[in-house]
Amino acid sequence: MTSSSPGGSDPLRATPDGTAAATAHPATAAPLLELSGLTVRLAVEDGSRAVLDGIDLSLAPGEALGLVGESGSGKSMTVRAVTRLLPGGAEVDGTVRFEGQDVNAMSGPELRAYRDRGVGMIFQDPRAHINPTRRIGAFLTEALIRNRGTGRREAEARAAAVLAEVGIDSPERRLRQYPHELSGGMLQRVMIASVLLAEPRLILADEPTTALDVTIQAEVVGILDRLRRERGMGMVFITHDLDLALAVCRRVAVMYAGRIVEVREAEELHRRAAHPYTLGLLGSRPSIDERADRLDAIPGRPVSAFESGPGCAFADRCAHVQPVCREERPELEPFQGGLVRCHRVAEIHSRQDQEASA
Amino acid sequence: MGRLLLHRLGGLVTTLLLSSVVIFGSLYLAPGSPENVLFGSRAPSAAARAAVRHQLHLDQPLPVRYWDWLTGALHGDLGHSMVTGQSVASRVGSGLGTTLLLVAMSMVLVIVFGLGLGAVAALRPGRVDAAANALTSVSVTIPPFVASTLLISVFAVRLGWFPASGTGTGFADLLRGLVLPACALAVVSCGFLARITRNSLREQLEREHVQTALVRGLPRWVVLRDHVFRNAMPPVVTAIGLLTSGLFASTLVVESAFAVPGIGQLTIQSVAQKDFPVVQAVALLLVAAFVICNALSDLAQALIDPRLRTAGRTA
């Protein structure tokens, strides 16, 4: 942990549990990406509203981290903060460090270099995120040509090669086509290819398959995951689909109302999620089968960060809620090899374990 | 693209033919038939009237005359002025160059200042934008004849920088004489173009693909040029086409205000003299300019936006 993390209240710093620390910060010494106490407030007519509230995360080089949550939980805002692509008037607290460098302190040229070689972003809707008036070739090569002075011919050859890698047939012909001549799945492959071409150290994938047909989702995710691994790129994979995140990522962070409520190895999360919200997302689990009927669907609706009271943001929808949950904000603390933000997590799980063994 | 071109060309020819029928027909069905213009207040003998009618082919049925006129027009023969006896083609030809130059000069002003003001307003929200908005709101309501009198009173009468009327002799004089008329023509169009440019740019600035370009680390000017401006162009190009055609209509007023010897002034003079062959030719020419500008703007739009190329859009 670097000196940038705020004070002693940071649960990641004062952790007595070695495994928890390892989970939060993988053994590799220098993290690729490190968010600490990241808070973002967006400007509204009368002041500002928080959309992110103290996000702590870190990612090792080459690691894939899933960021899971319902819409409005702040997943997209988190990666936007990482690329400094926030709406005008946004206030940012806390730090975003990429390879130790403070992203929010970067100058114009530094920021451009970071966006060029450091991170690459894959957006949810490729149709909207690729300029419709320019050819696929222009879209793929422009960053190489503009940012790195690559020759047009060479850039196009490389673009064609990467298009072939993401599974697009007759790539040379595609380079001459316009976005409206390609299907959504094709376009998303083009978007992935554009990111791979820049060879960034970190890929931010913001629900890359949500807008696609269910039948091609798996294929596109598979291509993205394979090519990323081959190139040793790190990835933050945003999705509202917990199973998808578990399939693609080694570690998963669950977000709720602008906060991270649980971080755990994908394997572990699958078997024993701890936070009531994660449990809700996973549906009924064997260990708590007597409560299955309540957890099948999470009652109520998701709230945003600025809407949550002083206590736990999930309190209003939680089956285990106690007065303390509404009054005092729980911290992200180690629990069974992961990190969980819940006052009653130990209580709930010990009781369930007893019930299970009884 | 080819289909779109054909489609537009077809519409263009149809509109021109229909307007020529309307113009030709209405002028010859008018009360105060053409030969009365020649006789003025004199009451002609029946024989003299018949002779004149025969000479002007007025004794033939209207469709025949229309056909004669149309085939003549296609061969460059627009008939002869009933007032001066000159060939209409030569009268119109001499004015056409001046009018085209005037419209071109005005269009340069419109594009430079309209686009410039719109771009500044779009990229500088807040005070600059509000000021530009106020400026354009007023400028679109200043009619060319009011702008003309304003410009004459300041730059011709008060300061004496430019002539108040006429275009003198020689090309330099012509250019100097056209400066104020071009400005007077440009005022309204500048305002409209600035607004359309601003709104179109604002819309593009908020588009997702601009974020993609930004997040790839492209320099700001590249993002603005290749993604924002380029994509904002279609409505701007349409507007330029429409505004140019509007300028042709406004030359009627401005050329009269500054006594510019173009086809606008020729129209007004011929109308006052009831010189029907000239009115016909000039009116049709203005309609043609109007329609061609509109069609060109559609084609230019298709060149910019590839999605429009494939299908023949609705006219």
Place this chain on the structure above:
Amino acid sequence: MTTLAAAPGAPAGTPTAPGRTARAPLARLRRTFGISGILAGVFLLAVLVLAVAAPLLAPADPNAQSLLDSYAGPSSAHLLGADGIGRDILSRLVFGSRTSLLGPALVVSISLLVGIPLALLAAWYGGLVDATVARVFDLVYALPGLLLAVLAVALFGPGLTPAVAALSIAYVPFLARIVRAAALQQRNSPYVDALAVQGFGVVRITVRHILRNIAPVVLGQAAIAFGYALLDLASLSYLGLAVQAPTSDWGVMVSDSDALMKGYWLPVLAPGVLIVLCVLSLTVLGARISGERPQSYLRLRRGATKRSTTKPSTTKGAGA
């Protein structure tokens, strides 16, 4: 006919503000029309009063000449000075408002009378009727109104009547296209089907329901058309093709090139300024009536409404 000119200026009559609470009419006015809209309305109302009560308000006879006062500067006798043949400029401006407003009022009324039925027919029956009407509109649209008016003058000789007639035709598509689009939207909405199922007649539905609902849009567009018609007619009068010289009309007054060349700008520019102010007010008010908000304001509001939709549901969610 001048009543139509009054309509945009008389906000009480607009359907956007149903008389539910008459408690703070001023605040409601401000909400509906904004400060600029209210100012525009007040100005137009003032001009209308000038036009109607010209003989009472004008300080002098607009046509009384006095060579002694040729190009007299502003004084107590002539508040805005006098023109080349000593006519009182203020009085000519006051009387000039009559022809300057009457022409556009006629143009807009005639265009509406022709355009609304055509547009409603096209919207209601669709198909061939719609296509035919659209083609005719396209053709008329291809002819600039000013040129059409000039041709009409060539046919019938100069005067307000041929100019107004030609412009009325030219403005039909401008108004009818908007009416058709708005009516079509209404036509396709479920309530119209419901009315039709209940057995109400076409005329009753279109007049009592559709027309009533699209009234703000039509009125707004009419106000804007009024402004453009005012410009076109003033241009024609300036060219000597519409209102004829001794009559005091703003367009005619601007054409006083003798005053202009001698450096007397007041007789020429004062009517010009009035024309610009009238058209500016009409466009501002027209946009307001049809429910548009000025750009910058719109952007702020859009964000605000987006947020405020989440807010009430918050409290609901918290209470649940």
